[in-house]
């Protein structure tokens with residue numbers, strides 16, 4: 001197979017959901033179909049059940065030893081599927097946002113009873129901004145849930161999507177009889193007793209047929225006919241181009257736990273989901289089937305195993321092929337680097353491979369050379385766009401609690417920030433360091449890791465900020481900007497790239513600042529340049 005065909009058969013995607021909707025269960029069932037695992041329960045949940053640090057640490061420790069769970073890959077019907085893991089916990093939402101820069105499409109899992117939840121809303125918003133193709137999977141149909149039409153409405157309204165169902169449930173909860181697959185025009189029956197098995201499928205080109213009444217009962221059959229009529233009336237026909245552009249989202253119904261509706265989802269997915277997509281850089285658009293390699297770091301994973309201290313940088317290959325021992329340019333550092341043991345990911349294992357293709361993820365051992373967002377090429381001096389920092393929501397001063405270890409503390413903070421665990425701001429006024437995070441949990445994580453990995457101790461002190469706004473004056477020399485800097489002196493700092501940041505203490509203060517200094521622009525993500 002030529003390298004272009006290899007690229008064409010790749011499907012790299014992420015599954016996103018609010019915690020508990022069924023992401024882990026669905027991932028596991030997809031792997032079962034791919035023959036990548038043999039039994040249920042093999043995929044470790046990355047869920048933080050109690051919201052406790054100890055839980056997080058345990059997960060990290062396990063993953064540190066087996067970081068392979070960050071990417072789960074398998075072959076299904078000759079397609080190479082790469083599933084990128086996204087943490088569901090809101091305190092790690094930034095990690096998920098960054099992972100979304102490396103996927104070519106997503107599947108959103110929604111709980112039929114709970115409907116659209118908060119975390120789903122946030123994540124889908126990011127997908128919409130990036131025009132990522134989305135398939136919606138409504139899960140837990142074996143339970144009583146919301147009416148299918150109401151749910152479709154809710155998905156459109158709360159998530160701002162335009163949907164078209166490609167399957168439709170026959171009954172729900174106790175009365176759940178099966179699913180009519182609009183895409184394949186067949187019926188999949190849900191048998192109470194054989195729920196764990198893959199059901200037989202009955203082809204149905206004509207739902208008017210009397211046979212339907214015999215199979216699901218007259219009442220259910222008539223209801224399905226009426227509902228399908230409504231579906232065809234209300235929703236547009238599926239249009240792959242619209243889906244690929246992010247303008248139309250197909251919806252499937254099923255039950256991941258019972259392995260019901262999952263094969264249908266997967267079969268449709270491999271047909272419609274995008275092959276690796278082109279990506280914009282600061283100089284040009286890069287196409288996946290270009291001959292030369294390019295890629296970017298979207299995630300850095302510290303190895304929590306004390307015997308192997310190095311980190312793993314996850315690189316999404318944007319174009320060409322990545323080869324072992326070939327020199328590549330680390331654009332930010334302007335130096336060539338070779339990698340003798342790049343990891344590729346298969347189901348739950350990682351293996352050293354000679355060659356990987358656009359769409360794939362490789363894991364590179366790193367001793368501190370990489371930051372999130374770094375670009376690797378075969379020599380071209382370009383940088384991929386689009387790994388923004390989002391404004392943190394929690395802020396604390398970080399203090400050194402062991403004066404003899406200040407070097408270790410500095411190194412630790414520096415490396416943890418490179419990994420994207422949190423953001424560091426240095427106050428302009430006095431050089432004090434403020435750590436901003438998305439969730440409070442990260443402070444404990446940082447403290448724990450500084451102590452266990454770097455031998456440094458820290459304490460925190462409250463810093464009364466509400467949001468970090470990146471500042472861009474329309475004219476850096478005008479009097480208005482000078483006054484802004486004078487008045488807001490106490491709240492100004494710099495991020496790790498030296499960009500000016502205003503640490504506002506309330507929404508009110510942001511509004512007042514915008515009114516008072518209209519020529520000083522404020523941004524809530526760092527990618528405004």
Ligand code: G4P
Nearest residue numbers: 017019020021022023024025139140141143255256257258
């Ligand atoms: P997450 O990764 O999105 O957080 O969700 P996860 O797959 O862990 O699923 C959350 C809970 O929902 C699990 O139950 C899981 O068994 C259940 N679940 C997933 N899919 C279905 C489904 O189709 N039907 C029903 N009825 N339940 C489903 P749990 O009790 O929290 O965990 P466990 O102890 O069973 O593992």
